[in-house]
Amino acid sequence: MALAIAQDELKNRQISYDIIRSKVEGGLSAREELFQAELNLATSESNVQNKQVDLDNAKDDFRQYIGIPLSEEFDIITDIGFNKVAVDLGKAIQNGLETRMELKQREIDIRNSQNDLTIAKATNEFDGSIDLSVGLFGEDTRLPDIYDRPTRSPQVQVTFNIPIYDWGERRSRIKAAEASIKIQEINLDNERTNVEIGIRQTYRNLLNLDKQIETGKAKRKERRAYLRNQPRTLQKRRPYQHGP
Known part of the structure; x- marks a missing residue:
């Protein structure tokens, strides 16, 4: 692609050089313009070689x-055609807000913080536990007869945890979690705003690029018409030139 562009530029430089040379030979332009045209042509030739x-x-x-093998030749064919695609800005923003992974990660962070709040609220609260043990033991040299004469020692254990004074720990943890x-939540709102701004900027850039492409096509068409008409204009002017 870059080589093709450089070759097209060289062709345009060659046409421009031929036109300027004809003008200089016909006395219509200064010779300095020919020197500049030669320099531009040489630069384009060097660019093509590079x-x-x-x-x-x-x-x-x-x-x-x-x-x-390094000696094997191949060709690469590319399609550089430009096809316009209609973009609905509102739908693009909606899809972006629904599918962007950055927003999903922010939502996960909120859920994790909510879990931390639940844990903080459970700090130093009243709780209790009950442990019940049957206490069935047996001994015997033979495994199948181990419980023929068991020893029973049932046990029940009740434990309570009653906080007497909080010292502000629970309250501080709850405030930190909140x-x-x-x-x-603020990070999520900011991320949503950033996503929407990015989509809106991309949309505007697409509209601008569309205009630039259309402008480039018009300039190329105008330039080609100008280059085609230059030899004819020069031929019409030559009969009116008077030599010494």
């Missing part, structure tokens, strides 16, 4: 990558 070298090097790298939830 792009050709880059292409040949890239081909060798590609041959090595896919495992074919603050974390608010921060995560």
Whole structure:
């Protein structure tokens, strides 16, 4: 692609050089313009050679990558056509807000903070436990007869945890967890705003690029028409030139 663009530029430079040379020979332009045209033409020729070298090097790298002989030739065909695609800004924003992974991660952070709040509220609260043990033991030299004469020692254990004074630990943890939830909610709102701004900016850039492409096509058409008409204009002017 880069080589093709450089070749097209060289063709345009060659046409421009021929036109300027004809004008200089006909006395319509200063010779300095011809010198500048020669420099531009030489620069374009050098650019084409550089792009050709880059292409040949890239081909060798590609041959090595896919495992074919370096002497084997191949062609790469690309489609550089421009097809317009209609974009609904409202739908694009809606889809972005529903599917972007950044937003899902922010929602997960909020749920984790809510879990931390639940744990903080359970700090130093009243709780109790009951342990019940049957206490059935047996001994025998033979495994099948181990419970023929068992020893019974049942046991019941009740434990209560009654906080007497909090010292502010539970309250501090709850406040910290609530603050974390608010921060995560703010982060989620900011992330949603960033996603929407990014989509809106991309949409505007697409509209701008569409206009630039249309403008480029018009300029190319105008330039080609100008280059085609230059030789005719020069031929019409030459009969009116008077030599010494």
